Structures are given as C-alpha cells and as structure tokens.
Amino acid sequence: MRRRHPRQQFPLGSGDVRRGVWRAAAAALALAVLAACGSSPDASGPSGTSGSGQSPAKLTVWFMKDSLSDAIVQRFRTDYERAHPGVTLDIQIQEWNGIGQKVTSALASNDAPDVIEVGNTQVAEYAASGGVKDLTDKVADLGGADWLPGLAEPGKIDGRQYGIPWYAANRVVIYNKELFEKAGVTPPKTRDEWLAATAKLNKGGDQGIYLPGQNWYTLSGFIWDEGGDLAVNEGGRWKGVLDTPQALAGMDFYRRLQALGKGPKDSDEANPPQADVFAKGDVAQIIATPGNATAIVTANPDLKDKIGFFPIPGKTADKPGAVFTGGSDLIIPEASRNQDAAYEVVKALAGEQFQTDMAKEMSYVPNRVSFAGAVQNNEGFTAMAAGAAVGHATPNSPNWAAVEARNVIKDYMTKALTGGDPAAEARKASATITEILNTAS
Incomplete structure (x- = not known):
C-alpha cells in the first residue's frame, strides 16, 4: 500500500516483508479479527513531559503530504491537546520529494522535530546515522505483540526497534x-x-x-x-x-x-x-x-x-x-528536546483510537491485527486487500x-x-x- 513510497507515496520494504504484511492483512480482513488483545493506549493518556521533567509548550510533528486528510489531522490535534493540557502540537506537512535529505539534516541538527513519519524502508538508513531513538523498551507498552505480522520488521534494526509501524496501503x-x-x-x-x-x-x-x-x-x-x-x-x-x-x-x-x-x-x-x-x-x-x-x-x-x-x-x-505496496513508520529523533512527550504522541498515533479513525477514513491497514474489524466493510479496503495478495516491493x-x-x-x-x-x-x-x-x- 517506502513506502514505498511516494517518494510521493508509501515507500516500500523488502519483498518478503511486504508479502507477509499483506497476506496477514487480507486474512485479518476476511476473518474480521476482533479478538482479544487489550486496547492500546490512546490520546486520553497523561500529559507528556520532556526528559528533564518539564512539560513542553510545543511539540513539532512531521507528517507526509497526502498521508492523512486535513480533517483527521485536526481531530487528532484537538483531542490530543485537550487530553494533554499545556501541550501544543505543531503538525507540519512535508513533501515526499527531497524528504530524505531533509530528515537526515534534521537528525544531525540540535533542533530536530519531536516525531517524524518516515517510509518504512528509510528507517535503517536513518538509524545508521545514530540520530534515531531506540524504542525497543516501549514495544510491549505499544502492544507490539499484536502488530500485524511483518509490519514491524522494517523498523527493527539488529534486533532493536527504531521505527514504530503506523500503517500500510497500496493502490x-x-x-x-x-x-x-x-x-x-x-x-x-x-x-x-x-x-x-x-x-x-x-x-x-x-x-x-x-x-x-x-x-x-x-x-x-x-x-x-x-x-x-x-x-x-x-x-x-x-x-x-x-x-x-x-x-x-x-x-x-x-x-x-x-x-x-x-x-x-x-x-x-x-x-x-x-x-x-x-x-x-x-x-x-x-x-x-x-x-x-x-x-x-x-x-x-x-x-x-x-x-x-x-x-x-x-x-x-x-x-x-x-x-506497489508500502507504508510508514514513526520515529523519534535523538535530537528531540522532548523525548518523553514525543513518545506520548507516538503512543497515541499507534493506539486504538487513532488507528481506528485512520483506518475508517483513509482505508489504510491499521498496525494491529485486532484493529482489522474497523475496515471490514470498507469498499476501498476490500479492493486494496485483493491486490495485496500480489503485492511487490522495490529492489531491496x-x-x-x-x-x-x-x-x-x-x-x-x-x-x-x-x-x-x-x-x-x-x-x-x-x-x-x-x-x-x-x-x-
């Protein structure tokens, strides 16, 4: 659905990873998997704090152009700020063209964004720079055991989780x-x-x-x-x-x-x-x-x-x-001045409330198997899942x-x-x- 891709839309992961993602996605849709992993945290959680314990006035979040509708971005911002008094989200929309160099420069700076959406196959490149926060110790808190099989792998480098799976899609x-x-x-x-x-x-x-x-x-x-x-x-x-x-x-x-x-x-x-x-x-x-x-x-x-x-x-x-199939991950730069608060944003974006809203409005494949029921009667997702069975990736x-x-x-x-x-x-x-x-x- 690096990525794929761009890239304007959805950059890709490896062929084996993508096929695993989509076989699982199609199966989840067909079976309407609604069982039983506990609800993941959403935007109603506690107010985030920076690493120093200070509540930040503003968090900068980069989303890619056309990833989300204006309406869903505004709903998320409003709900999040209401649930986290004192926190303001500065959500900035980035173009796919030239984004690689822009992210690389941001990771090397002293004033990086706090959360960045990236194509899933870009995670390895960015992590190699040393500029991406290791989130391995957060996987359980994020419900990682329920992540769609194969969707988490592109964000895992040498056994460490740097990218948090966000969504997948295809044309x-x-x-x-x-x-x-x-x-x-x-x-x-x-x-x-x-x-x-x-x-x-x-x-x-x-x-x-x-x-x-x-x-x-x-x-x-x-x-x-x-x-x-x-x-x-x-x-x-x-x-x-x-x-x-x-x-x-x-x-x-x-x-x-x-x-x-x-x-x-x-x-x-x-x-x-x-x-x-x-x-x-x-x-x-x-x-x-x-x-x-x-x-x-x-x-x-x-x-x-x-x-x-x-x-x-x-x-x-x-x-x-x-x-051509692909998807996006969320990363937190090491240069973020508000890493703890940034994690709370990631937690909300990867959680049930937002994932369900996103799946319904954007027809994306959500990041967790137990969220598949949100799109089981969605015509766009049904067409997408049919094509997913013969999905491919760019050369690895x-x-x-x-x-x-x-x-x-x-x-x-x-x-x-x-x-x-x-x-x-x-x-x-x-x-x-x-x-x-x-x-x-």
Whole structure:
C-alpha cells in the first residue's frame, strides 16, 4: 500500500516483508479479527513531559503530504491537546520529494522535530546515522505483540526497534460510478476489458482515465505482471532490467492506457494532485490509494456517494494486477528536546483510537491485527486487500532511494511516451540504475 513510497507515496520494504504484511492483512480482513488483545493506549493518556521533567509548550510533528486528510489531522490535534493540557502540537506537512535529505539534516541538527513519519524502508538508513531513538523498551507498552505480522520488521534494526509501524496501503482504481453507469460499463476484471471500458468512458466529453506519464508506481505493477522487474541482484551485483522484453511489455501497456486520457506525460500524480483533477467530476478513473477518496470528497462533496473502488485489473480474470505496496513508520529523533512527550504522541498515533479513525477514513491497514474489524466493510479496503495478495516491493538495495531521487524511471517514462524509442531509453535507464545500485555508499 517506502513506502514505498511516494517518494510521493508509501515507500516500500523488502519483498518478503511486504508479502507477509499483506497476506496477514487480507486474512485479518476476511476473518474480521476482533479478538482479544487489550486496547492500546490512546490520546486520553497523561500529559507528556520532556526528559528533564518539564512539560513542553510545543511539540513539532512531521507528517507526509497526502498521508492523512486535513480533517483527521485536526481531530487528532484537538483531542490530543485537550487530553494533554499545556501541550501544543505543531503538525507540519512535508513533501515526499527531497524528504530524505531533509530528515537526515534534521537528525544531525540540535533542533530536530519531536516525531517524524518516515517510509518504512528509510528507517535503517536513518538509524545508521545514530540520530534515531531506540524504542525497543516501549514495544510491549505499544502492544507490539499484536502488530500485524511483518509490519514491524522494517523498523527493527539488529534486533532493536527504531521505527514504530503506523500503517500500510497500496493502490486501487478509484472510479466515478455515475460516469460508469452513463457509459454502460462495469468495473473490468482484465487488462483488455479495462482498455475497452476506458475507451467507452471517453465518449461524451468525459475523460476515461487520468493517468500522468510519470506514475512509476503503477508502471511497476504492469512490469511485475509481465514477469519483469526494475532491477535484479545477480551474484551480489545489481543490474537494472527495464530493457527486458517483459519490462518493455509492461511499459507498452502503460502507454496504451495512458493514451486513453489527458494526463500530462511529463509529471507525476502529485503535479497537479490527481484527486483535485478527479474532483472536477468529468474524470472516470484514477489509480491511487483508497484514502485519496477523502481528498476528492473534500474538494467536491457532491461526489460523496458516487465514488467506487476496484482492484487494478490483471492479465487474466482470476488474479488482480500486481501492486506497489508500502507504508510508514514513526520515529523519534535523538535530537528531540522532548523525548518523553514525543513518545506520548507516538503512543497515541499507534493506539486504538487513532488507528481506528485512520483506518475508517483513509482505508489504510491499521498496525494491529485486532484493529482489522474497523475496515471490514470498507469498499476501498476490500479492493486494496485483493491486490495485496500480489503485492511487490522495490529492489531491496540501500541505494534504491538514490534511483528515485534522480527520477531515473520517471524520466524514462516521459521519454518513452513523447516519441523516444522505448527500448533505447530503457537501456539507458537500466544502465543508470545499475550504476547507482552498485555505487558504494
């Protein structure tokens, strides 16, 4: 659902970890696991104090853009401050682009934020700097025995817990039910059906799909469906493989689908925010995490009962399309001047009250098995869980973040969609990926 990813949305963990997360998530949904671990602490706990015992006037919290709706952030802030007299939360929203360097700089400073949301695979990089507080002794207090199997692992480094699992999610198709009905189409099950339905949805001045040219998260799924990958490790050396026949087939399907809409070929889903584009009411589909529906309804309340969800279609009807999955952790910088109070914020964000609210509003997978019932009847989560069974992760290399930072795949996509030779551009991009992943850090 590093991460994945960004990264604009949801950076990823290792493939084995992600598959474990999503198998457990799907099982939890199917069984509506509501049993019996005790309630975790929530925002009604005691007022936090700093390490020196002084009650802080202000705690700075960094959340990533589009992780949460404005409404849920405001509810959390209001409830928390009411339950913790004397504490003020300064919640700052950060862009995924360039966040790695910003967090690294903050961890090395003398005035770091008190709590930071990070992509789960970023935890190891940040912990290696020595700038992240070890929270191993807090795991039991946070209900760690009930954490979703596999979700906690990316935050655990050498047996120590630095990142507290917060949520996981993956992409689905968000569609306008009214436009589908007007065009006489139903949610497709296969890629061929998807292309045909989208072509029909284009009639009458509506846009069948809004798919920007640099949505590499979606491209990755098409490549994985074809049996390809972004990079592979051969004998301890990484090799970019966007130029394989399988990866090129994935890019060709992306080109065909993208051509059925009016999405820009030189930008990603954040520029402009695709939820805002969909909210205008004349776009039939976007590919996004279910939580984007909240932003759509905020921008256009008239669409509240017109939004539907379905899994990204696969090559055959028996299996949905592969998806890029990811999630976020919470960390406390060693440079925080209010570590004890910061922990109380983490405890509330990881606790039952907030996790349940977040799961219902954002359709995310909550961090604990016993919270799964909060989303058991949620259409967006149901579509997400179906795709989760075939979820994948980015290559498990500590240098992958540099591939993203340099926009290697995004630039390749734009060139391939604007007249460049896809095979030639894929070879160039693969060579760059190979170089980056094999560079000593």
